Amino acid sequence: MEFKQIKNNKVYEQIIEQIRELIYEGELKKGDKLPSERQLKKDLGVSRASIREAFSALEMIGLIESRPGEGTFIRDSFDEDFFNPLSLILLLNDNVAEELLELRRVLEIDCVKLAAERATAAEIEEMQSYINDLLSSSGYEEESIKADKMFHYTIARASGNKVLLFFMRSISEAMDFHIKNTRTKLVSKEETMSKFARQHEQIFKSLKNHDPEKAAAEMRNHLDYVEKLINKEIEG
Amino acid sequence: MEFKQIKNNKVYEQIIEQIRELIYEGELKKGDKLPSERQLKKDLGVSRASIREAFSALEMIGLIESRPGEGTFIRDSFDEDFFNPLSLILLLNDNVAEELLELRRVLEIDCVKLAAERATAAEIEEMQSYINDLLSSSGYEEESIKADKMFHYTIARASGNKVLLFFMRSISEAMDFHIKNTRTKLVSKEETMSKFARQHEQIFKSLKNHDPEKAAAEMRNHLDYVEKLINKEIEG
């Protein structure tokens, strides 16, 4: 005898499933407008409440966007600034700080290789400005942190791989909470920041010369230093 | 003059925000039971509908789980089998197939390095079994695909980095849709499968000997071959 697992899907999950399939089949594309809640209520034979549960879930993951008075639309890009739920989930796991550090390391090194091959003139110019920011902002914690993050972020963007960029951002966001205090302590030291700035410059030079291996080596060096500091700070 | 952006957060978003903060502060941990919807309704002064919208969103991303008659709980692990919303978002982007391939390449190579260092005896044994499956399942498409996927999946798990495993799964799921048909065509050829099996064996040997660099090289070789086939299939 063989029994099939009985799955008592909730209504809102079935609604999501249908929308999902429409996306797979290409019937729903970026920017498309979904039917109104009241229309869907008729079409699907369910209550508006269930539809709204489905919509809020889809909005949470950044797939759709509801605008009062207008309607509900499929988002046209996922690289905009929306809350990334991944970081929330990562929060709940133990030892996740170490794993995040490890993963960031491998991703960032691959990232800088790709960036060295593909970075455009505009992106290189942008990186230069963040290096300048870091040099001139010594003493101002917030500005320093921002300049540091933006430098790395721009590298990720210059990799030309949006999925990679998305992953890097998820990791970065998650790390912000796990290592928040540590980060502030690190950057508050004048000496550390000037060393960061110099390392960034080294990475940047290799990027500018489109030398992937050199850039990777410099990034490795930079991350070694960062991780050493973090470990020292964590362990006391 | 400087104006601040007015943000009229929806009620359900504010509820999520509060839960989020409770997690950050450590007041909510894995397996914890949330207050009932009716209790939260009183505490927060909102309707049950809004609370349910918040909950369905949190359930979508796999953070919580609602069980009728019992209550709502924080999930105790995110590596179980829940629908991964990331793959849905990735579907909407153009050229994402190429980016996924590129990203999988770099991640999988780093993955196999870590796995070579850390794989346990049990995991190595598991890999061996999937290699045997692949050898013995020639001709049966479904079994071959499963054996192939499980081999790679086990490597990801053996890396010991759960976040990395999570990312690999997201990529794998997303790729399944973008390259679904292609995959089936690839595996249907007897010749291809036997070659896959041999390459898996090479990777496995290096893993067993805990030789990261060799394993990475073999993986690179394997992925080169796979990507060559995929490109050939896509272009005609």
Add this chain to the structure above:
DNA sequence: AGAGTACTGATGGTCTGACCATCAAACAAT
């Protein structure tokens, strides 16, 4: 005493109908 049964209360799941705020478009007034 032990095992099974029935009741009860709490919980999530769903639906209905209502009211509000917002927006776009058509229209009216200047």
Add this chain to the structure above:
DNA sequence: ATTGTTTGATGGTCAGACCATCAGTACTCT
């Protein structure tokens, strides 16, 4: 041509109701 006004559709929120499910509890029967 610009500025208000109206109107209808839409999303946002709420209250109240009913159901199915589950965990105890009290009860019954042996």
